[in-house]
Amino acid sequence: xxxxxxxxxxxxxxxxxxxxxxxxxxxxxxxxxxxxxxxxxxxxxxxxxxxxxxxxxxxxxxxxxxxxxxxxxxxxxxxxxxxxxxxxxxxxxxxxxxxxxxxxxxxxxxxxxxxxxxxxxxxxxxxxxxxxxxxxxxxxxxxxxxxxxxxxxxxxxxxxxxxxxxxxxxxxxxxxxxxxxxxxxxxxxxxxxxxxxxxxxxxxxxxxxxxxxxxxxxxxxxxxxxxxxxxxxxxxxxxxxxxxxxxxxxxxxxxxxxxxxxx
Numbered sequence: 001x002x003x004x005x006x007x008x009x010x011x012x013x014x015x016x017x018x019x020x021x022x023x024x025x026x027x028x029x030x031x032x033x034x035x036x037x038x039x040x041x042x043x044x045x046x047x048x049x050x051x052x053x054x055x056x057x058x059x060x061x062x063x064x065x066x067x068x069x070x071x072x073x074x075x076x077x078x079x080x081x082x083x084x085x086x087x088x089x090x091x092x093x094x095x096x097x098x099x100x101x102x103x104x105x106x107x108x109x110x111x112x113x114x115x116x117x118x119x120x121x122x123x124x125x126x127x128x129x130x131x132x133x134x135x136x137x138x139x140x141x142x143x144x145x146x147x148x149x150x151x152x153x154x155x156x157x158x159x160x161x162x163x164x165x166x167x168x169x170x171x172x173x174x175x176x177x178x179x180x181x182x183x184x185x186x187x188x189x190x191x192x193x194x195x196x197x198x199x200x201x202x203x204x205x206x207x208x209x210x211x212x213x214x215x216x217x218x219x220x221x222x223x224x225x226x227x228x229x230x231x232x233x234x235x236x237x238x239x240x241x242x243x244x245x246x247x248x249x250x251x252x253x254x255x256x257x258x259x260x261x262x263x
Contacts, residue, residue, distance in 0.1 A: 056114040059098070059160045059234050061169045062123070065106040067152040070134060072104050074182065074196050077137040082107070085130035086225040095122025096227040098234055099173045101197035103180060108173040110160070112231050119157075127151055166238040172250040174199040179250060192246045198226040199246075206243040 054060075066073060073082070082102055089097055094114040101108045113119035131150035138146045160166045177183055177194040192207070193199035193215060200215050200223055208214065217223065229235050 054113055054116045054119060054159070056112070057231055057233070059166060059169070059229070059231055060111050060113060060119065060157050061160055061173070062109050062111060062155050062157045063106060064109075064127075064155040065152055066134075067149050068105075069148055070138070070150055073102050073107070074104050077141060078102070078134060079196060080222075081133035081137045082130055083222060083224055084133045085126055088129040089122065089126040090225055090227055092118070092122050092125070094118035095125075096230065097126070098226055098229045099170055099198055099202070100224055100226055101173050101176050101194060101199075103176060103182075103196075108176055110166075110169055110173055110234070112229060112234065123155065160233065163233060163237040163240045166233045167241040167244070168251065170202070170204070170234075170238060171244045171248055173197070174202060175244070175246075175248055175250050178247070195221065198224045201226050204239065204243055206245045209243060 072078070079102060086097060086100065089095070095118045096112040097109055098112060099110040111119070111122070113122060134150050135146050135148075160169050174194065174197055177188075177196065182188065182194070182196075183191075188195075193202075193205070200217050200221075203214055205215070231237075
Protein backbone atom coordinates (compact mmCIF):
# COMPACT_ATOMS: atom_id res chain seq x y z
CA UNK A 1 0.00 0.00 0.00
CA UNK A 2 1.31 3.43 -0.89
CA UNK A 3 2.71 5.49 1.99
CA UNK A 4 3.19 2.44 4.25
CA UNK A 5 6.76 1.28 4.87
CA UNK A 6 7.53 -2.41 5.24
CA UNK A 7 8.74 -3.23 8.77
CA UNK A 8 12.04 -5.06 8.83
CA UNK A 9 12.36 -8.07 11.10
CA UNK A 10 14.36 -7.27 14.19
CA UNK A 11 17.75 -8.92 14.24
CA UNK A 12 18.37 -11.16 17.23
CA UNK A 13 21.88 -11.12 18.62
CA UNK A 14 23.20 -14.54 19.65
CA UNK A 15 26.28 -14.90 21.86
CA UNK A 16 28.81 -17.04 20.06
CA UNK A 17 31.24 -19.30 21.90
CA UNK A 18 34.82 -18.46 21.07
CA UNK A 19 37.03 -21.03 22.75
CA UNK A 20 40.65 -20.00 22.65
CA UNK A 21 43.28 -22.53 21.73
CA UNK A 22 46.97 -22.10 22.28
CA UNK A 23 49.75 -22.90 19.81
CA UNK A 24 49.54 -26.58 20.77
CA UNK A 25 45.82 -26.73 20.02
CA UNK A 26 44.83 -27.00 23.69
CA UNK A 27 41.63 -25.26 24.69
CA UNK A 28 41.95 -22.41 27.20
CA UNK A 29 39.28 -20.82 29.37
CA UNK A 30 35.88 -22.11 30.43
CA UNK A 31 34.91 -24.46 33.23
CA UNK A 32 37.57 -27.05 33.93
CA UNK A 33 39.33 -28.71 36.82
CA UNK A 34 41.76 -26.38 38.56
CA UNK A 35 40.32 -23.23 37.01
CA UNK A 36 39.81 -20.04 38.97
CA UNK A 37 41.85 -17.91 41.30
CA UNK A 38 44.16 -20.00 43.49
CA UNK A 39 43.73 -19.73 47.28
CA UNK A 40 46.20 -17.50 49.08
CA UNK A 41 48.02 -18.07 52.35
CA UNK A 42 49.45 -21.23 53.92
CA UNK A 43 46.15 -22.16 55.59
CA UNK A 44 43.52 -20.84 53.18
CA UNK A 45 41.83 -24.20 53.07
CA UNK A 46 38.46 -23.64 54.73
CA UNK A 47 35.85 -24.53 52.14
CA UNK A 48 32.52 -22.82 51.67
CA UNK A 49 29.96 -25.37 52.79
CA UNK A 50 26.20 -25.30 52.91
CA UNK A 51 24.89 -23.18 55.75
CA UNK A 52 23.02 -25.06 58.43
CA UNK A 53 20.27 -23.69 60.63
CA UNK A 54 21.15 -23.51 64.31
CA UNK A 55 18.44 -24.34 66.82
CA UNK A 56 20.21 -22.87 69.86
CA UNK A 57 20.32 -26.34 71.47
CA UNK A 58 23.66 -27.51 70.04
CA UNK A 59 27.08 -26.09 71.00
CA UNK A 60 29.68 -25.28 68.34
CA UNK A 61 33.39 -26.12 68.42
CA UNK A 62 35.50 -23.43 66.74
CA UNK A 63 39.17 -23.33 65.78
CA UNK A 64 40.69 -20.03 64.70
CA UNK A 65 44.25 -19.51 63.44
CA UNK A 66 46.26 -16.30 63.48
CA UNK A 67 48.66 -14.90 60.91
CA UNK A 68 52.29 -15.94 61.31
CA UNK A 69 53.38 -12.31 61.69
CA UNK A 70 51.43 -12.03 64.95
CA UNK A 71 53.84 -14.41 66.70
CA UNK A 72 53.29 -16.58 69.77
CA UNK A 73 49.89 -16.08 71.41
CA UNK A 74 50.97 -17.73 74.67
CA UNK A 75 52.45 -14.60 76.21
CA UNK A 76 51.21 -12.29 78.94
CA UNK A 77 50.44 -9.45 76.51
CA UNK A 78 48.50 -11.64 74.07
CA UNK A 79 46.63 -13.24 76.98
CA UNK A 80 45.52 -9.80 78.14
CA UNK A 81 44.51 -8.74 74.62
CA UNK A 82 42.40 -11.83 74.02
CA UNK A 83 40.97 -11.59 77.54
CA UNK A 84 39.74 -8.06 76.79
CA UNK A 85 38.06 -9.34 73.61
CA UNK A 86 36.29 -12.05 75.62
CA UNK A 87 34.89 -9.41 77.95
CA UNK A 88 33.49 -7.56 74.91
CA UNK A 89 31.96 -10.77 73.52
CA UNK A 90 30.21 -11.45 76.83
CA UNK A 91 27.91 -8.46 76.28
CA UNK A 92 25.84 -10.47 73.80
CA UNK A 93 22.94 -12.59 75.03
CA UNK A 94 22.38 -14.66 71.87
CA UNK A 95 26.04 -15.72 71.57
CA UNK A 96 28.08 -17.21 74.43
CA UNK A 97 31.73 -18.30 74.63
CA UNK A 98 31.68 -21.10 77.22
CA UNK A 99 35.14 -22.74 76.97
CA UNK A 100 38.31 -21.22 75.56
CA UNK A 101 42.03 -21.94 75.13
CA UNK A 102 44.97 -20.06 73.66
CA UNK A 103 47.63 -22.04 71.82
CA UNK A 104 50.76 -20.66 70.16
CA UNK A 105 49.27 -20.23 66.69
CA UNK A 106 45.53 -20.73 67.16
CA UNK A 107 42.51 -20.45 69.42
CA UNK A 108 39.99 -23.12 70.42
CA UNK A 109 36.57 -22.36 71.80
CA UNK A 110 33.16 -23.88 72.38
CA UNK A 111 30.29 -21.45 71.90
CA UNK A 112 26.51 -21.38 72.02
CA UNK A 113 24.48 -19.37 69.50
CA UNK A 114 20.72 -18.98 69.20
CA UNK A 115 20.82 -18.70 65.40
CA UNK A 116 23.38 -18.78 62.59
CA UNK A 117 23.06 -14.99 62.40
CA UNK A 118 23.91 -14.76 66.10
CA UNK A 119 26.94 -17.01 65.50
CA UNK A 120 28.11 -14.86 62.60
CA UNK A 121 27.62 -11.57 64.42
CA UNK A 122 29.07 -12.87 67.67
CA UNK A 123 32.22 -14.21 66.03
CA UNK A 124 32.56 -11.05 63.95
CA UNK A 125 32.45 -8.92 67.09
CA UNK A 126 34.99 -11.11 68.88
CA UNK A 127 37.37 -11.14 65.89
CA UNK A 128 37.27 -7.37 65.46
CA UNK A 129 37.84 -6.76 69.16
CA UNK A 130 40.62 -9.36 69.42
CA UNK A 131 42.41 -8.00 66.33
CA UNK A 132 42.27 -4.46 67.68
CA UNK A 133 43.61 -5.43 71.11
CA UNK A 134 46.31 -7.71 69.70
CA UNK A 135 47.57 -5.02 67.30
CA UNK A 136 47.55 -2.53 70.17
CA UNK A 137 49.72 -4.82 72.32
CA UNK A 138 52.16 -5.36 69.44
CA UNK A 139 52.47 -1.60 68.98
CA UNK A 140 53.12 -1.12 72.71
CA UNK A 141 55.87 -3.76 72.79
CA UNK A 142 57.56 -2.90 69.47
CA UNK A 143 56.96 0.84 69.27
CA UNK A 144 55.95 0.42 65.65
CA UNK A 145 52.53 0.89 64.10
CA UNK A 146 50.78 -2.29 62.97
CA UNK A 147 47.57 -2.61 60.97
CA UNK A 148 48.19 -5.98 59.35
CA UNK A 149 45.94 -9.02 59.25
CA UNK A 150 45.62 -10.85 62.59
CA UNK A 151 43.42 -13.80 61.64
CA UNK A 152 44.63 -15.31 58.41
CA UNK A 153 41.64 -17.28 57.15
CA UNK A 154 38.10 -18.40 57.88
CA UNK A 155 37.47 -20.11 61.19
CA UNK A 156 36.57 -23.79 61.28
CA UNK A 157 33.32 -24.65 63.07
CA UNK A 158 31.43 -27.85 63.83
CA UNK A 159 28.09 -28.32 65.57
CA UNK A 160 28.25 -30.77 68.48
CA UNK A 161 25.11 -32.87 68.62
CA UNK A 162 25.74 -35.61 71.22
CA UNK A 163 26.87 -35.83 74.86
CA UNK A 164 29.96 -37.83 73.86
CA UNK A 165 30.99 -35.23 71.26
CA UNK A 166 30.59 -32.47 73.83
CA UNK A 167 32.59 -34.33 76.47
CA UNK A 168 35.44 -34.93 74.00
CA UNK A 169 35.28 -31.35 72.74
CA UNK A 170 35.58 -29.90 76.26
CA UNK A 171 38.61 -32.12 76.93
CA UNK A 172 40.07 -31.14 73.56
CA UNK A 173 39.76 -27.41 74.22
CA UNK A 174 40.82 -27.28 77.87
CA UNK A 175 43.55 -29.94 77.70
CA UNK A 176 44.87 -29.01 74.26
CA UNK A 177 48.11 -27.76 75.82
CA UNK A 178 48.95 -31.40 76.62
CA UNK A 179 48.63 -32.34 72.96
CA UNK A 180 51.17 -29.62 72.19
CA UNK A 181 53.29 -30.50 75.28
CA UNK A 182 53.01 -26.99 76.63
CA UNK A 183 52.53 -28.52 80.09
CA UNK A 184 56.24 -29.40 80.00
CA UNK A 185 57.28 -25.73 79.83
CA UNK A 186 59.06 -24.30 82.88
CA UNK A 187 56.22 -21.91 83.77
CA UNK A 188 53.76 -24.83 83.94
CA UNK A 189 55.47 -26.60 86.84
CA UNK A 190 52.97 -25.16 89.33
CA UNK A 191 49.89 -25.54 87.11
CA UNK A 192 47.72 -28.65 86.88
CA UNK A 193 45.49 -27.11 84.21
CA UNK A 194 46.35 -24.73 81.37
CA UNK A 195 46.66 -21.13 82.62
CA UNK A 196 46.20 -19.92 79.02
CA UNK A 197 42.65 -21.28 78.97
CA UNK A 198 39.37 -21.09 80.84
CA UNK A 199 40.17 -24.40 82.58
CA UNK A 200 40.11 -22.77 86.03
CA UNK A 201 36.48 -21.76 85.38
CA UNK A 202 35.45 -25.38 84.77
CA UNK A 203 34.03 -27.54 87.57
CA UNK A 204 33.87 -30.83 85.69
CA UNK A 205 37.38 -32.08 86.51
CA UNK A 206 37.74 -35.51 88.14
CA UNK A 207 40.08 -33.91 90.65
CA UNK A 208 37.21 -31.66 91.84
CA UNK A 209 34.62 -34.44 92.12
CA UNK A 210 34.46 -34.25 95.92
CA UNK A 211 35.03 -30.50 96.14
CA UNK A 212 32.53 -27.64 96.16
CA UNK A 213 35.18 -25.25 94.83
CA UNK A 214 37.08 -24.63 91.61
CA UNK A 215 40.87 -24.84 91.37
CA UNK A 216 42.46 -22.00 93.37
CA UNK A 217 44.57 -19.41 91.53
CA UNK A 218 47.00 -16.75 92.68
CA UNK A 219 45.62 -13.26 93.28
CA UNK A 220 47.60 -11.79 90.38
CA UNK A 221 46.02 -14.17 87.87
CA UNK A 222 43.09 -12.86 85.81
CA UNK A 223 40.70 -15.60 84.70
CA UNK A 224 39.52 -15.54 81.09
CA UNK A 225 35.96 -14.25 80.95
CA UNK A 226 33.75 -17.13 79.77
CA UNK A 227 29.99 -17.51 80.14
CA UNK A 228 27.93 -20.13 81.96
CA UNK A 229 26.43 -22.61 79.45
CA UNK A 230 22.70 -22.60 78.73
CA UNK A 231 22.39 -25.73 76.55
CA UNK A 232 21.65 -29.11 78.14
CA UNK A 233 24.60 -30.69 76.33
CA UNK A 234 27.15 -28.33 77.89
CA UNK A 235 25.47 -28.09 81.30
CA UNK A 236 24.86 -31.75 82.13
CA UNK A 237 24.57 -33.89 79.01
CA UNK A 238 28.31 -34.40 78.54
CA UNK A 239 28.68 -35.83 82.08
CA UNK A 240 27.05 -39.07 80.89
CA UNK A 241 30.46 -40.04 79.52
CA UNK A 242 32.46 -39.25 82.63
CA UNK A 243 34.29 -36.35 84.22
CA UNK A 244 37.50 -35.10 82.60
CA UNK A 245 40.92 -35.71 84.13
CA UNK A 246 43.27 -32.72 84.31
CA UNK A 247 46.12 -34.87 82.94
CA UNK A 248 44.03 -36.44 80.18
CA UNK A 249 45.54 -36.03 76.70
CA UNK A 250 42.71 -35.44 74.20
CA UNK A 251 42.48 -37.30 70.92
CA UNK A 252 42.77 -35.71 67.46
CA UNK A 253 40.26 -33.17 66.21
CA UNK A 254 39.03 -35.71 63.64
CA UNK A 255 37.22 -37.46 66.53
CA UNK A 256 35.09 -34.34 67.03
CA UNK A 257 33.69 -33.83 63.56
CA UNK A 258 30.01 -32.94 63.66
CA UNK A 259 27.83 -30.97 61.27
CA UNK A 260 29.94 -28.32 59.50
CA UNK A 261 28.87 -24.70 59.68
CA UNK A 262 29.86 -21.98 57.24
CA UNK A 263 30.22 -18.47 58.57
